[in-house]
Amino acid sequence: MKISLFIFVLLSLCSLNAVGKKLYKFQDEQGIFHFTDNPAEAARNKDQQKLEVRQLKVAPKQLVWLLQSGEERHPQYYIRNDYAGPVEVEINFSERDNVKATPELPGRFVVEPGKSDTLFQINALNEQESWRLALKYRYIIGSPLSHYSSKASYLPPIAPNAAFQISQAFGGSFSHNDEQNKYAVDIMMPVGTPVYASRSGIVLEAEDDFYNGGTNKVYTSEANNIRILHDDGSMAIYAHLELEKAQVHPGMAVAAGQLIGYSGNTGFSTGPHLHFAVQINQGMELVSVPFTFIDQQGQAVEPKVHVWLKGIAPSRMGNAVE
Template identity: 55%
Template sequence: MQTQYNSYSTANSVTMLPALLKCIGFLSLCFLSMPSEAKKLYKYQDEKGGWHYTDKAPPAKQSKEFKVEVRQLKVASKQRVRLNKIGEKQQPEFTIRNDYFGPIQVEVVFSEHKNVQAAPSLPRKFVVPPGVSKPLFSLGAIDQFQGWRYALSYRYSLGEPTARHNSQAIYYPPFASYRKFQISQSFNGKFSHTDKQNKYAVDLSMPEGSEVHAARAGVVMSLENDFFKGGIDKQAYKARANSVRILHDDGSMAVYAHLQVDRAQVYAGMRVEAGQLIAYSGNTGFSSGPHLHFSVQVNQGMNLVSVPFGFSNSQGKVSQPKAGQWLSGFVTLEKSVAHGF
C-alpha cells in the first residue's frame, strides 16, 4: 500500500486555505501494489572518448567498438489511480482518474470531517472505467457561517464488481506449442496458494526465458516489466513480480506472473488472442525458483478472488489442473496453442 498526501481545507464558507486532504490508494493484488520498478542505465564511450550515461541503449557502433555497462535502477513507482479535486473552492467536486485499461471499483470515505457534508453522501463505492470519470461527489459546509475541514481516503480493486466468470470459457495452457511442462503447484497449494487471490492458481515449472502465450483472448489491462530480482522473502518480494494482466470479455482477469525483466511482448490496452506470445517466463517477485504463475480473478466485495478453471486439450476436453500433471502442446490450423493430457 502506498499513501499520497495532498492538502485542502476551509477557513469559512467563502475563503479556502491549503490544509489537509489525505488520499490513500490501495490495490488488492498479490503481485503488485503500485510498486517501485527498475530501469536500465547505460554507460558507454563515444568515438571521441567521452563517457555517456543514459536510460537509452547506445548506438550499435558504440556497442561494438566500446565496452558498454548496463545497470538496473529503481525508478518512481506507478500510481494508476488518483482522486482529483475540481470545481469551486466553496463547493469542490471530485473525479477519479483510472490509468488501467479496464474498470475499477473505488470506495471513498471521510477519514476526518468537521462541519462538512458530501453529495451524494459518503462512504460510497464507484465503478470507474478507464480514463477520467465525471464528477462523482461534491463537498460543502453544513453551516455556511462556520469553518469546515475534512480528510478523504480511498481504496480500490481492479475489475467490475458485477462481472461473473464464464465457467464454460476455454483456457489453453499458457506456453508454446512445442513445449511440455509440469504443474508444480495447483489449486490450494500449501506454499503460496492459500489466500483468496491465489487459491485457484497454477504454477508451471518453466525454465527462465520460456515463451508465455495467452491462455484466453482479451485486452492487456496492465503489465509490470521492470523488476529483475526474486526470492522467498515474502515481505521483500511479494509486490515485485513482473506480470501481465489480461481482461476477458466476461470481466474476469487472467494473471501471468514472475516474468522475465524487459521481455513483455504486449503493451497495456493491446488486444491479444488465445495462443499469442505475450512474455517470457522468469523468476521475479516472491518465488522459490523459475516458474510461471497463472490464475483467473474477479472483483468480489472490493477484493480480488481467484476462480476455478480448467485447461482444454486437443480433443476439447476440459480438466482441472493438478499438481504433478504434465501439459504438452499441439498445433491447430490457425495458431499454436497447448493442451494437457
C-alpha cells in the first residue's frame, strides 16, 4: 500500500505566543568583540568594555499541535494543547484521495490543556488502492460560548485612587471597529504605569518581548499583552504593555487587584496607553463583549470616552466581580 501524508498548519489570528531574545556584544581585555544570545554568558562578562544589548525580532511560538499516533495504515490524530486553558480546534481535509475519517471531517473539538484523546481515525475506502491526504487545522483560544451573558463588573485595571482618562471607548472610530475590539477601551497612561488584574482568573498568555510601536500597520500584531481566563469562560486582554515587564506567567492564578504588568506603547498605537477588552470565543472567532467597571461608589458603570477612570481597592468591590 502506498501512503502519502501531508499536514498543513493554519493558525488563527491571536493564537500564537511570541518568544524574544537579545543579542549581547562585549569587548574583552584584548579588544576582541564577542557576540552571544546567552544571557548567562553576557552576565559573566558584564564588566567587560562596551557591553551592548540589542533586542532581536520576536519569533512566533506554536502552542497547539495536531499529532499522529496509531498504525501507519490506520493513523489516528489527537491535539496537544500547551495553553493553560481550553482551545477550540477546527480540522478538515485540504486534500483527500481514497480516504475517509471516522468521525467525519470537518470537525470542531474543544481541547483542555495537555493531550486530547484520539479525535478521529483515517482509513482507506479501498484497501487495495493507494491513498493520500492532507489535513489542515486552525484553532482559537477559549471554549466556545454561543450565548454568553455576564453579570460581572470589573475593577479598573489601575492602582487605587489613581485616575486616567479614557481616550477611546466602545465603538471607537480609530481602532475599535472590528469584532475583537468593538467593546474595548483605551486608557491613557504613561509608560511604566502599574497595571492590575480587573478580575481573578488564570493567565493564558503573557507576551512581553515586543519592543516596537507606532501607527504603522506592521505593528498590529506586536503589542505586548496579558490574557486572563475567567471562571465563566470569558477572557480579559491587557495590551500595549511595556517590554519585559510582565509580572505573571501562563498558568498562574491571579486575584482581582493583583499587579500583572506595566503599561507601554508597543504594537499599533498612537501613544502610551492601556488597551483593555473582554473577549469570548464565538463561532471560532474572538469577539469582544460589553462590560462595566466598578466606580468608587461601588456602582457598575459603562466606560465612556473622555471620562476619568478612577482606581478602587479590591476590598471595596463587594460581590461585583465574580
